[in-house]
Amino acid sequence: MYSSELIKGTLKTIILKLLSDNDKMYGYEITHKVKELTGGKIQLTEGALYPTLHALEAQGILSTDVVNVGNRIRKYYSVTPSGKKVATEKVNEFSEFLDTMIFLLDLQPKVG
Amino acid sequence: MYSSELIKGTLKTIILKLLSDNDKMYGYEITHKVKELTGGKIQLTEGALYPTLHALEAQGILSTDVVNVGNRIRKYYSVTPSGKKVATEKVNEFSEFLDTMIFLLDLQPKVG
DNA sequence: AATAATACATAATTTTCTTAGGTATATAAA
DNA sequence: TTTATATACCTAAGAAAATTATGTATTATT
Numbered sequence: 421m422y423s424s425e426l427i428k429g430t431l432k433t434i435i436l437k438l439l440s441d442n443d444k445m446y447g448y449e450i451t452h453k454v455k456e457l458t459g460g461k462i463q464l465t466e467g468a469l470y471p472t473l474h475a476l477e478a479q480g481i482l483s484t485d486v487v488n489v490g491n492r493i494r495k496y497y498s499v500t501p502s503g504k505k506v507a508t509e510k511v512n513e514f515s516e517f518l519d520t521m522i523f524l525l526d527l528q529p530k531v532g
Numbered sequence: 533m534y535s536s537e538l539i540k541g542t543l544k545t546i547i548l549k550l551l552s553d554n555d556k557m558y559g560y561e562i563t564h565k566v567k568e569l570t571g572g573k574i575q576l577t578e579g580a581l582y583p584t585l586h587a588l589e590a591q592g593i594l595s596t597d598v599v600n601v602g603n604r605i606r607k608y609y610s611v612t613p614s615g616k617k618v619a620t621e622k623v624n625e626f627s628e629f630l631d632t633m634i635f636l637l638d639l640q641p642k643v644g
Numbered sequence: 645a646a647t648a649a650t651a652c653a654t655a656a657t658t659t660t661c662t663t664a665g666g667t668a669t670a671t672a673a674a
Numbered sequence: 675t676t677t678a679t680a681t682a683c684c685t686a687a688g689a690a691a692a693t694t695a696t697g698t699a700t701t702a703t704t
Contacts, residue, residue, distance in 0.1 A: 426625065465693065466653080468691075516534075517538045537690090597686065655704085666685080
């Protein structure tokens, strides 16, 4: 688990990347997917996640589809057509930022 | 210039890396060095820098040496012996975080 | 029956940064 | 010579983003 300081500012980028790749996901699913993919090193908190999802929806970047699963609701989020562009830009900007930080901190990243 | 959101949480790491490599630097020098090294993509603001330097000093991670240059003062910061360990840990943690983000966002970093 | 997991949400507080200002000296340009 | 720019420190009010702590409710497991 990384110090929360490090993860600051990455939430929107992570959400938009996952939703770009997965067509539709719901909040609870996002937190678990991120935890799984990072081996528990990044754990999104609901207090940060839900307000961010709501904000992205209000900005027209995400759209929602509320589904009933038994007696429980599940709110699926998808990237809107106009949101796709924003998502790509966010990820690209983060990628450039990483390159800058790798240079600045003189790091040797593992290449996948 | 990256969106400020992206840079959030990286200030301490940047400061500690620069001071680890450069023995001693003063605040104004740090902002200019970072701007120079990143081609203007990262510009530290004084309102963020100085309080952080003061906090790191209060924590015993940095020590200061005030020098008179003409009639002006210049406050040099250095990493203390015990601070060296903190600095290394910070940079290492950031390095691991980068690897995690590269995997999570499916990025291909430039290798230096 | 009690606990954990699923699934949503908000509100108070804290952390961190931005914006905007303040002080003062030295240098370059108009 | 006055004005602007650069050097060099600093703080305080406010905004932004996250944490922590709750709250509601259903479903599955022990």
